[in-house]
Amino acid sequence: MSELTTDAMRERARATLGVSGDGHKERFRDVVRREHLSYYPILALGLLSVADNFQGYAFTVLTPDISRTLGLTIGAILVGVALKGFATAIAPLPVAALSQNRARRALLCIITGLAWSILTLTSGFVISLAGLITVLVLDGLSTGSVTSLHAPLVMDNYPPPIRVRAMSSYAAFQLLGSVASPLLVGLLGGIAGFTWRGVFLILGGMSVLMTVAALGLRDPGFGKWDTDQLKASVREETGATVPAAQADALSAQDVALGFWEICRRMLLIPTNRRLYAGAATFGMLSIPLTAFLSYFLSQRWNLGAGQRGLFFAFYSFTGVVAILLYGGRGERQYRESPSKVLRAGGIALAIGVVLAAVGAEMPVFGAMLAMFGLAGASIAVLLPLLYIALLSIVPANMRPHAQALVAIFVAIGGLLGALLLSGFQSQFGLKGSLVALAIPGVIGALIVASAGSLIEADLDRMIDAVLEEEEIRQLRAAGSHLPMLACKGVDFSYGQLQVLFGVDFTIDDGEMVALLGTNGAGKSTLLKVISGIGLPSAGSVRYRGEEITYLDAERRLRLGITQVPGGHAVFGPLTVIENLRTYGYSLGADRKRVEAGIDTCLNTFPRLEDRRNSLASTLSGGEQQMLGLSKALMIKPKLLLIDELSLGLAPVIVGQLLELVRQINAEGTAVVLVEQSVNIALNLAHHAYFMEKGEVRFDGRSADLLARDDLLRAVFLQGAGAQK
């Protein structure tokens, strides 16, 4: 596909994802009708999130009553509440793991909804601290689905043209729980005359009914409205049909990312990293805010529990109104550019925290209420904007993980914030603490807004990955030849130092390729990216057409990719035999194969047989390389990556090793040979790459490289051509 076509495809893909650049928005109702959608998913998820709010809020308010009834100290109950907080923070991770391979998010939402409903009911029967803590912790664990699955389900239920509004409606519903809970608890505990047991019983019953109302929720599948649409557009462009599975292809299970691989991938996306930092600082603000605000209202304004509940209901209600009002504008901003959404979110957060700080200083109750109302409205707007921004740049099946990580970072921030603000309180008093909350708030706002400068590139990367995936499928379906390994546009950085810049590299089955270049050109780094020791910040690595960019190194080993690192390919404190056994572990638990492999190695390298019980660190450089290369003999990889085989070795030894490399290659193993010595490399390989300053400067036949004095002069062997 030509460059122009790729750009055009990307532009079209952006429009498919709702980023049309024009800011025009269709009416929500019109899109719902046209696409035969329903409002039910928002309603069902909203009801579940409202029900989720019940137990948590009731516990917060009714703690003194529970303490009196059961004769438990507040401190003991707070231990339970802290454990619940921990459970709530980690619960989204296993829920994300349960949903990553199969689109069963709706089912998980319903099951967890039923679980927390039953737990809310059970809360009313607690008679001891053990029971209380268990209920609290289980409730925390069961609510993980709200954090990790609800927003991704909204994303997959509604098409991009109305997604911001759909997400805003859901977020408003979610916040409505914070309005309904204090009112309900106040109503049941005050006017209706129920004890805390009665309140939990009734809230649990309501929660069960709400979950029953959500039973019709169905998972539409991963990426119905985005990645599937993008793939369809590629097929439309090429006129192809859905390709059938290929017999020689790797199975989906071979290359499907595991849980931690997905989490790691999420952390490699620059926008995500920025947003997670923003989430941590937001956590510093938001989690202690409720506790400090409650204390502030009690101490400064002498408000009782019921009145404080009304205050929080008002605070949340202004948020509901603001989200609903802002939804349409947010949609337009997203269509123009997702970066605008993040900048708007940052600004809203900054305004919110400043208003809260000013509110804390207000001498009149009405003015304080107004300020906090406006602050609640401003801060609430951030929520749907963050959801949309984060989930737009992440593959659909990984969205629960992206969301779960937000929860973890918010919790970490909350913990730090609580510690920090306790210090502030002892130093500057309660009002001082509330004003101090503005500091992490404004920092968080700046971080969120700054992510706006990254999101466009990350959106394009996500689009490119989907388009490339589909193109590869089409090529495979058309019977086109695919290289064994293909790196495309690989960027890699060590911290802030970027060392690879858009590197393209391919190797075919059974081929031997030389990778040459100056010191620090990025050759070894490229091998790390291929073997999985290093993960790129951009670009893709495909093996037999399947993406393995973020696959763990040990899983790549199982696919047949192994690396012999330069100069230190052995475990020094282990003996020769122990080293060989460690290579054998990669073969699994088959002892016979391991022993046979060891025999092969020792037969091939008799010098290793002589030193079989010596520590690897005591071997000579040549012997160490022999031992390192034995890995290839043991594992029999399909692709062998060799880094600096000849470095510092005597020519005789180099000759022996190279002969072995030739043999390995002749038996069908593809070899990538990184060499300082152009002589050696080009004598062995027919295809060569030349790298300089992290970029590929030459890709072609070895003989042609020898003619490129401009490249070779800079390096080492001007006379290599003459020798050849």
Place this chain on the structure above:
Amino acid sequence: MVRLRGALCVTLGLAIFGLSGCATSLAGLDFRTDKRLSFIEPHSREQVKLPVHLAWTMKDFTPAAPGSQPPTKTAGYFAIFVDHTAIKPGQSMRAVAHGDSFCESNPKCPDRGYLAERQIYTTTATSYVLHNVLPITNNDEHVQLHAAVIVLMDTAGNRIGESSWEIDFRTVNESDT
């Protein structure tokens, strides 16, 4: 996935263990607020000066001194806990001394003096005067919020049911001035 299943099994096991801390019958559990007691003074969250006068009205409960008649649920005396966790339903004041080996070894302990040191008082009357209210530990606020909780005790000295009533009042922390 195997590890996840293991974690789920552990969670389930813990749940079964922990939920044994929940009641299996409704007997003794109060689901409706007991409105027999109403506070007269102070008003909720009122700022008061020492001595603090607590007064309340009580319906359907006959005041009776400890040991004056066989224990029933409708007769007995009041126990007032100021800024102190109330004892559990069915427990006696011995529970207050739990962990205090000196008091536990003395059959007459806890006595009125021991309880008063911990701001726990008993009375058959429907009022009580708090001559002193201790500042709340680790709270350096100038105006402090205190909580007085009243529970019912039968004539055998055990707490009756789950009923409890709380009144919050505020005092100026004298040690702060």
